[in-house]
Amino acid sequence: MKKLILFSVAVLGLSFASCKKSSNTEGTTRVTVKMTDAPGAYDAVILSVKQVVILSSGGERTVNVNGTPIDILRFRNGRDTVLAGVDVPAGRLQEVRLVLNNTGNRVVINGISYDLNTPSGQTSGVKLKVQDDLTPGIAYTLLLDFDAAQSIVTTGNGKYNLKPVIRAIPAAVSGALTGMVVPAAAFPKVYAIMGTDTVGTVTDATGKFYFPGLAAGSYRVNFAPIAPYAGKTVDNVTIVNGSVKDLGSIAITQ
Known part of the structure; x- marks a missing residue:
């Protein structure tokens, strides 16, 4: 199971079933x-993402984003946004490196906007080490799951730092889990646990989790x-590759 990783320090090897192993470096x-x-x-x-840089043994590709800053909270519960698509x-x-603009990164709390200060070394891009084969003609998708709760750090003097925490997801060889907590006012943290690995999220305003x-x-x-x-626990929840497991309504009582 893929674990949470910090861009700047962690190395994660991903194995995509859709990307067959090959020593052939011809093509893209x-x-x-x-x-x-x-x-x-x-x-x-x-x-505010400036560039996405993709490095393979065959060369490097840089995609300029330079678009409208992204409110990442709009892309949750199964939604995502394409940052870059390029032939490598x-x-x-x-x-893979994400290069952020020096300005334009913000967090909004209770209607008040605060600048997000980024680490000084981030001008070269927050780095995700990936070791996998790219097979000619077989598309490869890398889904970056940005953990907003852990990526924003309060400094204690009313300022906020951005230290991206990302989970890299091999979308082609994974499943998903969803459900609805009733009442939504319970606003629980939800943890999916398999063995020693734990993935967490929170419900949205309607009680949905994903x-x-x-x-x-x-x-x-x-x-x-x-x-x-x-609190409540649901055991023996089976996740199958390529499908979404729906737990339906989960009643939380006082």
């Missing part, structure tokens, strides 16, 4: 980089609501 592979969001308790999180020389995929990119297997799903509501 269409690489699409998408972004989705693991919700956080903010009104908006605005990211086939071979070994090594690294986990994209879960590895196939059996999960325990824990609900940790706010007071005075009581």
Whole structure:
């Protein structure tokens, strides 16, 4: 199961079933980089992405984004946005970098907008190490699950730092989990647990929760609501590749 990773320090090897192993470096592979969001308790999180850089053993491709800043909170519960799509020389995929603009990154809390300060080294791009083969003619999609709750850090003096925490999802070889908590006012944190691996999210204003990119297997799903509501656990939730498991309505009581 893929774990949460910090762009600047972690290395993650991804194995995509749709990308067959091959030593053939002739031709190109269409690489699409998408972004989705693991919700956080903010009104908006605005990211101003300048470039996406994709590095393979066959060469480097830079895609200029320079578009309207993205409110990443709009892309959750199964929605995503395409950051870049480009033909990359086939071979070994090594690294993906997101380069943010120096300005334009903001968080909105209770209707008030705050600038997000980014690490000084981020001008070269926040880096995601990926080791996988790109096979000529076989499309490759990398879904970046931005964890808003963990990526924004309060400094204690009324300022906020942006330290991106991302989960890289092999969308072609994963499943998803969704459901609806009743009442929505319980506003629980929801955890999908398989073995020692845990993925977390929160419900939205309607009570809905959604986990994209879960590895196939059996999960325990824990609900940790706010007071005075009581916690709840659902066992033996089976996730199947290529499908969405819907738990339906989950009643939370006081």
